[in-house]
Structures are given as structure tokens and as C-alpha cells.
Amino acid sequence: MSVTSDLTVIMKQEVGKAAAAKVKSDSVVGLGTGSTTAYAIEYIGERLRSGDLKNIVGITTSFQGEVLARKYNIPLTTLDVVDHIDIAIDGADEVDPQKNLIKGGGAAHTQEKLVDSLAAQFIVVVDSNKLVDKLGSTFLLPVEVIPKAVMPVMRRLEQLGGKPELRMGIRKAGPVVTDQGNLVIDVKFDSIDDPATLEMTINNIPGVLENGLFVGVADLILVGEIIDGKAVVREF
Numbered sequence: 001m002s003v004t005s006d007l008t009v010i011m012k013q014e015v016g017k018a019a020a021a022k023v024k025s026d027s028v029v030g031l032g033t034g035s036t037t038a039y040a041i042e043y044i045g046e047r048l049r050s051g052d053l054k055n056i057v058g059i060t061t062s063f064q065g066e067v068l069a070r071k072y073n074i075p076l077t078t079l080d081v082v083d084h085i086d087i088a089i090d091g092a093d094e095v096d097p098q099k100n101l102i103k104g105g106g107a108a109h110t111q112e113k114l115v116d117s118l119a120a121q122f123i124v125v126v127d128s129n130k131l132v133d134k135l136g137s138t139f140l141l142p143v144e145v146i147p148k149a150v151m152p153v154m155r156r157l158e159q160l161g162g163k164p165e166l167r168m169g170i171r172k173a174g175p176v177v178t179d180q181g182n183l184v185i186d187v188k189f190d191s192i193d194d195p196a197t198l199e200m201t202i203n204n205i206p207g208v209l210e211n212g213l214f215v216g217v218a219d220l221i222l223v224g225e226i227i228d229g230k231a232v233v234r235e236f
């Protein structure tokens, strides 16, 4: 492992721990997806085990989150059963200064947007590499589509100025299939000037389930940074 990736892991751990510390007893907790949120889930599990945290239930956003929640003995519920979520913790692929996000690096953005946007407080956990001045600078925008809609949606995304490509699996011959059984198109936009409009425009294309722009959803961003060789967590 390189020095850079070691530091990234430390930032992710610290920010996950800081988010887990914000969970209160007797609450419903949205559990996001990704390697940073995985640390938050682990630390929530540790707090439950030590007795520091009591009587919480989690709502997961992916198969990955469900496996982790079970591993750390976090009781789970669903949106069929509860009518509110007190706090949600989730990662992001890009965060802009207005707290708008690109998500979906793990192809889980549809369930993530459902859970994160219902939470009274949505906390985003990222390392400092995820901060950008403008969304779309470093990461492609994920769009979940039903399988039959791939080609028409790609053509429409091109008309909108994007360069779409179907997400292919790593160590899998074929496309990535989401937890809902759909496919993901990743789109490069040279410049996302108006994320709110683009989010709505893409979601209006027939066959699109959800895209990875999260505009006006996040309440608090926790950023893991390395300062003078030490991991610190900054909030904004």
C-alpha cells in the first residue's frame, strides 16, 4: 500500500468515527454505502457493544450496508415500518462548497438518495480528496437506468452535452448491475454549471431511475484531513 493510500485510510477512519459519535440513543439511523461509511458503521457497532449507545435501528442503502450492519450487530428496519429517519451518514465522490454532491461510485445512489433525503440530519463523510470547486471536475456522474433504456438514455445524455459510458464490472465480464437489477451509465460533463437543473433534467428522461447529483440534501460535511502529519476532522 502506498503512503498516500495509507493516509487516505486514516482520514476515512477518523471521519467515520466522528460521524458515529454524532448518533444519539433512541434514534433511527440511515446507513450509507462505501468505504468511508463502512468505518462509521463499524464505530456505531462499537458504541452499541460498549453500551455507550442504546436502542437504535438502522436503515441501509445497499446490500453492502446490510452485510456490515449485521456484522456489527446493528438492528435493522425498513421504510415500510418507520416514518422518519433521525440521522443519515453517507459518503460522497465529490463535494462542492455549497454542500452539493456527486454520489454513486458504488452504484447505490438511488437507495442512498431515498434514505439521505428523508433524514432530519444528513451527514456526509469524506476525505479531503473529495472536495472540488465545481461538481464534475474529477468524477463521472452516475445515472441508474432500467436495462431496456440504456441506448435511448445514452443518446439523450449526449444531446445534453455529456459523454456517457456504460459502467462495466471489475473482474466481471459484463456491466455492473445495481441492487435493484438495473444498469449504470457514467457521464462526463465538461462543466456542471447548474447542478439543480441538471439533476431534474436527467431524472426526467424516460427510463432513468435516479442520478448521482444530490443538490440541497446534505446538512453537514465532515472532512478528514491530514495536517502536520495528523488526521483531523473539519466540519462545514
Ligand SMILES: O=C(CO)[C@H](O)[C@H](O)COP(=O)(O)O
Pocket: 032, 033, 034, 035, 036, 037, 090, 091, 092, 093, 102, 103, 104, 105, 106, 107, 108, 109, 112
Ligand atoms: O455514493 C456512494 C456509493 O454509491 C459512496 O458513498 C461514494 O462512492 C463514496 O465512497 P467511498 O467512501 O468508498 O469513497
